[in-house]
Structures are given as structure tokens and as C-alpha cells.
Amino acid sequence: MRDERERFLIRYAGDFAPFVVEKAEGAWVLTKGGQRILDFTSGQISSTLGHNHPRIVEAVERSLHDGIHLNSWMVNDDVLELARRLAALLPDPLEKSILLNTGSETNEVALKLAKAATGKFEIVGLTRSFHGLLAGTTSVTYSMGHKGNGPLMPGSFAVPAPNSYRCPVRHCVSACDMTCLNVGFDLVDQTSVGSLAAMMVEPVLSTGGIIPLPPGYLAAAKEKCEERDMLLIVDEAQTGLGRVGSLFAFEQDDVVPDIVTVSKTLGGGVPLGATITSAEIEQKAIDNGFLHITTHVSDPMPAAAGLAVLDVIEDEGLVRRAAEMGSYLMDRLLGLQERYVQIGDVRGRGLLVGLELVVDRDTKEPANDLGGAVTAECLRLGLSMNIVKGDGSQRNCLRMAPPLTITTEEIDIAIDILDSALKNCLA
Numbered sequence: 001m002r003d004e005r006e007r008f009l010i011r012y013a014g015d016f017a018p019f020v021v022e023k024a025e026g027a028w029v030l031t032k033g034g035q036r037i038l039d040f041t042s043g044q045i046s047s048t049l050g051h052n053h054p055r056i057v058e059a060v061e062r063s064l065h066d067g068i069h070l071n072s073w074m075v076n077d078d079v080l081e082l083a084r085r086l087a088a089l090l091p092d093p094l095e096k097s098i099l100l101n102t103g104s105e106t107n108e109v110a111l112k113l114a115k116a117a118t119g120k121f122e123i124v125g126l127t128r129s130f131h132g133l134l135a136g137t138t139s140v141t142y143s144m145g146h147k148g149n150g151p152l153m154p155g156s157f158a159v160p161a162p163n164s165y166r167c168p169v170r171h172c173v174s175a176c177d178m179t180c181l182n183v184g185f186d187l188v189d190q191t192s193v194g195s196l197a198a199m200m201v202e203p204v205l206s207t208g209g210i211i212p213l214p215p216g217y218l219a220a221a222k223e224k225c226e227e228r229d230m231l232l233i234v235d236e237a238q239t240g241l242g243r244v245g246s247l248f249a250f251e252q253d254d255v256v257p258d259i260v261t262v263s264k265t266l267g268g269g270v271p272l273g274a275t276i277t278s279a280e281i282e283q284k285a286i287d288n289g290f291l292h293i294t295t296h297v298s299d300p301m302p303a304a305a306g307l308a309v310l311d312v313i314e315d316e317g318l319v320r321r322a323a324e325m326g327s328y329l330m331d332r333l334l335g336l337q338e339r340y341v342q343i344g345d346v347r348g349r350g351l352l353v354g355l356e357l358v359v360d361r362d363t364k365e366p367a368n369d370l371g372g373a374v375t376a377e378c379l380r381l382g383l384s385m386n387i388v389k390g391d392g393s394q395r396n397c398l399r400m401a402p403p404l405t406i407t408t409e410e411i412d413i414a415i416d417i418l419d420s421a422l423k424n425c426l427a
């Protein structure tokens with residue numbers, strides 16, 4: 001469809017949706033054509049309390065009167081309070097925040113902090129990762145392919161992601177025993193110039209195909225980092241603040257990262273992210289010249305939204321709710337899997353769930369055409385989901401990340417639509 005959007009907007013993500021949006025509210029998006037679409041993407045996994053939660057709207061309205069923006073070196077009470085609240089929610093010694101806007105930005109800053117604090121520059125990521133598409137974070141993002149984006153940062157390494165459904169080192173058949181991590185680090189050690197600064201990981205590789213790191217993986221990764229005097233950076237852009245059934249996903253592995261990044265959910269739809277580390281790492285980084293002044297660092301308006309988000313998550317018990325609704329969604333999807341041989345795998349944590357469509361359950365050949373067809377048919381019938389890129393070439397994994405406020409009735413609607421879409425596409 002070539003329309004005004006293609007004339008005036010850079011096509012930043014390929015195609016635009018086949019409609020223009022009138023309004024978004026709760027778990028629903030209303031198009032200008034009058035269609036109501038159930039949004040199983042929470043916007044870009046940011047409107048996790050539902051679109052336009054009244055308490056976020058109220059907080060933003062208050063900040064419009066108190067001041068939207070300040071010079072970078074000035075902070076107001078909301079900014080300070082948000083940093084204080086994040087420190088209270090995170091384990092010691094994670095207590096110092098920088099408040100930014102996007103996930104990519106929080107990860108760029110995490111990389112800068114790690115490089116400055118260690119005085120080293122090499123960065124290890126995971127294949128199938130997504131940490132942003134800015135110049136630095138692109139080099140740690142392996143799920144989209146890198147064509148057209150070179151050169152990457154010098155010293156960029158990828159360790160195979162622990163994908164037990166499609167073991168990258170052809171070793172495990174069901175549960176992952178982390179051979180991929182060991183093999184990956186063996187190769188890193190052989191090719192490093194001796195300047196390993198940090199490893200950056202997502203607790204659930206989302207864009208890479210909804211691959212939860214197996215239990216114990218983060219602890220093993222932290223050990224690898226400690227052996228090499230590297231820092232462990234955990235990117236909680238999608239997993240943080242409740243979605244996976246704990247406030248932070250890393251808590252489930254009993255590990256304390258050196259640097260944590262949160263974004264997306266933190267602003268509930270308003271651009272807000274934070275990079276959080278210890279006083280010791282901050283000091284080392286500053287001693288080595290760390291500097292990060294941006295126009296919207298420590299801005300009051302997003303901070304006000306962030307405080308409202310944290311309040312709502314607590315007051316509405318959304319962490320527990322994500323676990324409960326996640327297991328309801330998972331059960332319903334496993335029910336569908338019994339009826340469609342084309343559903344090869346259903347996996348995820350909490351309300352971050354993926355479904356892989358395959359041509360054949362034994363060969364696990366990705367059903368790429370079916371993936372595109374089913375998502376398009378779902379959208380036609382009123383359900384929005386994303387296809388995630390997997391290894392950069394797959395188009396068979398459907399991602400479901402509804403708001404944490406989703407109801408069982410809304411999940412039932414989504415399952416009915418998905419069922420009809422599968423039926424229609426396979427007819």
C-alpha cells in the first residue's frame with residue numbers, strides 16, 4: 001500500500017500497518033476505519049499497563065504544569081524519587097541510575113560505562129540478541145542480520161544463544177546443558193585481543209525467538225565474566241518490571257548483574273529508560289572519563305510517568321498477575337498445539353510467550369510463509385502480534401506480549417482469533 005505515510009515517513013521498519021490508528025486504550029487499538037484490534041504487542045512492549053493507563057495520564061498531566069524539561073544538570077524531585085525507588089527495588093550494590101529515554105540508549109550507556117570502568121573495549125553478546133540498532137548496540141544485536149550496518153564496533157563477539165529447540169552447537173536435544181556457552185567462550189578466548197570488557201544478555205531472547213535463558217545460565221555467564229574481569233550487563237527492556245512473573249528476570253537465577261538496563265515498561269508508553277549500576281563501577285567509569293550528557297537525560301516528564309508505572313505495578317499486583325495470566329495463556333496455547341501439528345513449540349516466561357510454526361515437527365523446518373500468513377490473518381480478524389526474527393532469516397515465530405493487565409476473557413478472544421486464523425490459512 002503506497003500512501004501518504006510512504007511519501008513523508010522514512011520506511012524505518014519495512015512496511016507500515018494496513019491501517020492508521022485513531023486511538024489506543026487498555027489492551028485495544030482502534031483504527032480510523034473503525035476496527036478494534038486486541039493488542040498482543042503492548043505497543044512496542046512498552047504500554048505494559050495497557051494503553052493510556054489513567055494514572056500515567058494523570059502523572060504526565062501533572063508534570064505538564066510542573067515542568068516538562070530542564071537543563072541536563074538540573075533534576076527535580078520526581079527524578080530523584082525514581083532513582084531512589086529503582087535502587088530500593090534492585091539488589092545491592094545496584095543503586096546508581098542514569099535516566100534516559102530509549103532501550104538502545106540505556107544499552108549504549110551500559111556499554112560506555114563498562115568500557116570506561118574496565119578500561120577495556122571488547123563486548124560479548126549472544127546470537128539471536130536484540131539490544132538496539134544505534135551504532136554501538138547494533139554490534140551486540142545479532143537477531144536482525146547486519147547487512148548494510150557495518151562496520152561493527154571493533155571487538156564484537158557472539159556466543160551461540162542457548163536455544164534448546166534448535167541447539168546452535170547441535171549438542172542438546174531437549175534441556176540445554178550450556179555447552180553452547182562454554183564453546184562460545186572458548187572461541188572468544190581464542191580470538192580476543194585481551195581486552196574483554198563486558199557481556200550483554202537478555203534473560204529471554206525475545207526478538208531472537210522467545211528463548212528464555214535456561215536456569216543457571218545467568219549465574220554461569222557471570223562466572224565466565226568474573227574469570228575474565230568482565231562485567232555482566234543484563235538488558236531487562238522487555239523482561240523487567242513484572243512481565244516474566246518476577247520484578248526482574250535475573251532474580252529467577254539468583255545472580256546480581258554489574259549493570260542492569262530497564263526501558264520500555266518503565267515509561268508505560270512514555271520514552272523512559274534507566275541504566276543502573278553500583279557506586280564502585282560508576283566511580284571507576286568517571287575516573288576514566290565517562291560522560292553522557294543528552295538533551296533529555298533526567299527529564300521530569302518521563303520520570304513522573306515512571307513513578308506512576310511503579311505505583312501501578314505494586315498497587316495492582318501486576319507481577320503476580322503476569323505469572324497467573326502467563327500460565328493461563330500458555331495452557332490455552334498448549335491446547336491449540338494439540339490440535340495443530342504445525343505448532344512446533346510454545347515457550348516463554350510469564351506474559352512473554354512465543355509460538356513456533358513448523359512444516360514438520362520432526363524436521364522442525366520453519367514454516368516461514370505460514371508465519372506471515374497467520375499473523376496477517378490474525379490482524380484482519382482483530383489481533384495484533386509480531387513475528388520475531390529468530391536468527392535473522394526466520395519468519396515463523398509469533399510473539400505474544402499483551403499488557404500485564406490483560407484479562408482471561410481477552411486471552412480467550414486472542415486464542416479464538418488465532419485458532420480461526422490457523423484454520424483459514426491451512427484450509
Ligand code: PMP
Pocket residue numbers: 101102103104105107130131132133202206207235236237238263264
Ligand atoms: N533491548 C531489548 C531487549 C529490546 O527488545 C529493545 C527493543 N525492541 C531494545 C533493547 C531497544 O530499545 P529501543 O527500541 O527503545 O531503543
